[in-house]
Amino acid sequence: MSDQSPGKNPTTLPITAQEPLLEVRNLRTEFDTHGGVLHAVDDVSFSVNPGEVLGVVGESGSGKSVTALSIMGLIARPGRVAGDQIVLAGHGDLTTKTAAEMRKTRGDVISMIFQQPMTSLNPVFRIGWQIAEALQLHRNMTRTEATAQAVELLARVGIASPRQRVREFPHQLSGGMRQRVMIAMAMACAPQLLLADEPTTALDVSIQAQIINLLEELQKRLGLTFLFISHDLSVVRHIADRVAVMYLGQIVELADNARFYAHPMHPYSMALLSALPVPDPHVARNRIILKGDLPSPANLPQGCRFQSRCPYVTAKCGQASEPPLEEVAPGHQVRCWNLADIHAKS
Amino acid sequence: MSKPTTEMAATETSPSEVVPPLRQSLIARLARNRLSLVGAFLVAVAGFMALSAPFLPLADPNAVNTADRLADIGSPGHLLGADELGRYILSRLFWRARITLAVSLAATAIAMTVGTIMGLVSGYLLGWADTVISRVVDVLMAFPFFLLALSEIAILGPGLLNGMPAVALVNVPFFARIVRGTTLTLRESDFVLAARGMGAGHSRILFRHILLNSVSTLIIATTLNIGWMITAAAALSLLGLGVQPPTSDWGTMLASGRQYLSAPPHTSLLPGLVIFFTVLGFNLLGDGLRDALDPRMREV
Numbered sequence: 319m320s321d322q323s324p325g326k327n328p329t330t331l332p333i334t335a336q337e338p339l340l341e342v343r344n345l346r347t348e349f350d351t352h353g354g355v356l357h358a359v360d361d362v363s364f365s366v367n368p369g370e371v372l373g374v375v376g377e378s379g380s381g382k383s384v385t386a387l388s389i390m391g392l393i394a395r396p397g398r399v400a401g402d403q404i405v406l407a408g409h410g411d412l413t414t415k416t417a418a419e420m421r422k423t424r425g426d427v428i429s430m431i432f433q434q435p436m437t438s439l440n441p442v443f444r445i446g447w448q449i450a451e452a453l454q455l456h457r458n459m460t461r462t463e464a465t466a467q468a469v470e471l472l473a474r475v476g477i478a479s480p481r482q483r484v485r486e487f488p489h490q491l492s493g494g495m496r497q498r499v500m501i502a503m504a505m506a507c508a509p510q511l512l513l514a515d516e517p518t519t520a521l522d523v524s525i526q527a528q529i530i531n532l533l534e535e536l537q538k539r540l541g542l543t544f545l546f547i548s549h550d551l552s553v554v555r556h557i558a559d560r561v562a563v564m565y566l567g568q569i570v571e572l573a574d575n576a577r578f579y580a581h582p583m584h585p586y587s588m589a590l591l592s593a594l595p596v597p598d599p600h601v602a603r604n605r606i607i608l609k610g611d612l613p614s615p616a617n618l619p620q621g622c623r624f625q626s627r628c629p630y631v632t633a634k635c636g637q638a639s640e641p642p643l644e645e646v647a648p649g650h651q652v653r654c655w656n657l658a659d660i661h662a663k664s
Numbered sequence: 665m666s667k668p669t670t671e672m673a674a675t676e677t678s679p680s681e682v683v684p685p686l687r688q689s690l691i692a693r694l695a696r697n698r699l700s701l702v703g704a705f706l707v708a709v710a711g712f713m714a715l716s717a718p719f720l721p722l723a724d725p726n727a728v729n730t731a732d733r734l735a736d737i738g739s740p741g742h743l744l745g746a747d748e749l750g751r752y753i754l755s756r757l758f759w760r761a762r763i764t765l766a767v768s769l770a771a772t773a774i775a776m777t778v779g780t781i782m783g784l785v786s787g788y789l790l791g792w793a794d795t796v797i798s799r800v801v802d803v804l805m806a807f808p809f810f811l812l813a814l815s816e817i818a819i820l821g822p823g824l825l826n827g828m829p830a831v832a833l834v835n836v837p838f839f840a841r842i843v844r845g846t847t848l849t850l851r852e853s854d855f856v857l858a859a860r861g862m863g864a865g866h867s868r869i870l871f872r873h874i875l876l877n878s879v880s881t882l883i884i885a886t887t888l889n890i891g892w893m894i895t896a897a898a899a900l901s902l903l904g905l906g907v908q909p910p911t912s913d914w915g916t917m918l919a920s921g922r923q924y925l926s927a928p929p930h931t932s933l934l935p936g937l938v939i940f941f942t943v944l945g946f947n948l949l950g951d952g953l954r955d956a957l958d959p960r961m962r963e964v
Contacts, residue, residue, distance in 0.1 A: 421864075
């Protein structure tokens with residue numbers, strides 16, 4: 319995987335130049351509940367190019383984690399993935415793979431860094447054992463080889479005295495160290511695609527910075543491809559090449575980093591970005607305060623999903639059809655009916 | 665143990681310090697709890713009695729000495745006296761420990777193995793497998809174990825080997841329920857999701873990640889269960905349905921001494937005390953082991 323040049327260039331759009339590493343087409347993930355079928359992810363399409371970091375932001379329940387779990391094939395009953403395709407370059411459509419094939423893919427070709435480092439490590443195994451497990455599963459290594467490799471991996475994620483640490487249990491490590499161990503586990507088999515599901519949410523702010531820097535450094539050095547899920551817009555701005563904003567299971571805006579943070583188009587993105595504090599006392603913030611409630615995902619309104627909270631809502635928004643995700647500029651997609659009106663005002 | 669005694673650092677501390685953790689043996693960790701030491705001692709005594717019987721200069725436990733009938737504790741030649749047939753109680757307690765312990769350990773092992781597998785499978789697979797297993801467990805639980813043991817004995821004839829499988833069977837739900845409960849919680853845990861994300865298959869998740877996380881629960885359940893099994897075996901024998909003469913166990917000793925309680929009570933009292941202390945020992949040991957085996961309770 320290292321022969322591909324990292325396509326990291328925030329000013330130009332990484333379109334058509336390469337075949338995307340991951341292409342998700344019309345992903346739909348549903349959960350059967352007592353109140354009917356709940357669409358946690360509804361018609362989500364995006365692609366991730368090799369060496370790129372795609373940031374996915376959105377509030378709780380917007381379908382970020384479910385998207386990642388769907389790609390991993392980890393959606394369990396009562397949920398199911400009903401999308402068109404999840405194509406991973408060189409591996410075909412993941413949705414058509416059998417459970418056994420997916421098991422071989424997970425942890426080897428795609429791996430995931432989870433949200434909760436405190437509970438994502440098995441408390442009864444030494445951390446070296448847990449890192450070695452991935453290598454034994456996918457690389458047919460012996461325990462000794464795998465443990466030696468685990469020491470190297472721990473050193474690579476910045477853990478001091480890895481030789482001692484491999485012999486420790488998770489409870490002997492701090493949260494930041496555990497997240498480093500999780501990263502080492504995810505990277506053990508040098509996966510092509512890493513899904514990071516809010517890797518810093520559960521950590522202290524100072525530790526968050528360390529982990530973000532570590533991920534960024536690893537990404538640059540090894541040319542990793544990331545799907546980086548977060549609800550922290552500043553973190554995403556720091557690390558992502560492109561940003562996708564999710565709202566109630568749909569992508570409402572997808573643009574490259576510089577463009578998104580300079581000119582957010584969707585009213586929801588505008589509101590989100592207006593909430594970011596600006597570290598400059600002379601800049602007056604024009605915060606857009608969202609009113610209204612988040613509709614229940616089991617009982618969506620007709621028309622645009624954002625209408626109940628949108629400051630620019632018009633009669634058209636309540637129409638029968640949902641606004642499509644339309645390209646407003648190359649590589650910049652927005653899901654809104656009233657873009658012309660909203661952006662003519664400002 | 666000559667380890668420097670760093671006091672319990674209960675909180676998550678000092679990730680930067682790279683002092684290699686002091687590896688404490690299980691015994692050292694167990695020793696921190698006095699009561700569990702008492703339990704371990706009592707179990708060790710029972711184990712010693714069972715194992716050493718053939719090697720100690722003990723009188724024949726079955727030899728009848730009519731001259732010594734109901735001899736008192738401390739009478740010359742027999743430290744703990746003799747029973748109604750003049751058989752030496754000390755010698756009998758040692759020899760009979762073997763049968764009592766062997767039978768209850770075997771019955772517990774059967775119950776634990778069957779129950780654990782049932783619990784793991786039903787808690788992990790859920791669906792129809794869970795429904796079937798859980799209903800079977802419910803039926804077994806609703807069954808009074810003595811009734812089952814008695815009916816089995818009624819069919820197969822008296823004898824501990826006929827009664828104990830029934831007792832073991834009725835203890836299966838105890839393990840199945842406990843293991844199912846922990847499995848249900850563990851299968852939803854983050855580390856199981858992480859293991860799946862790493863490509864681990866069902867059997868690896870079930871028999872490594874989940875089973876090994878249930879070990880501490882299983883150990884306390886097992887030690888408690890051995891205690892119950894000893895009482896159950898004794899109870900069957902007390903009713904004359906367990907071990908048949910000429911062999912006997914602690915339960916039959918208790919039973920035969922029962923008729924002479926008014927005269928010298930030690931013929932019943934001594935086997936009763938041995939049973940009591942052994943069961944107590946297993947229970948205390950189980951508690952202590954649970955604490956000692958949990959890596960989270962080890963010193964950081």
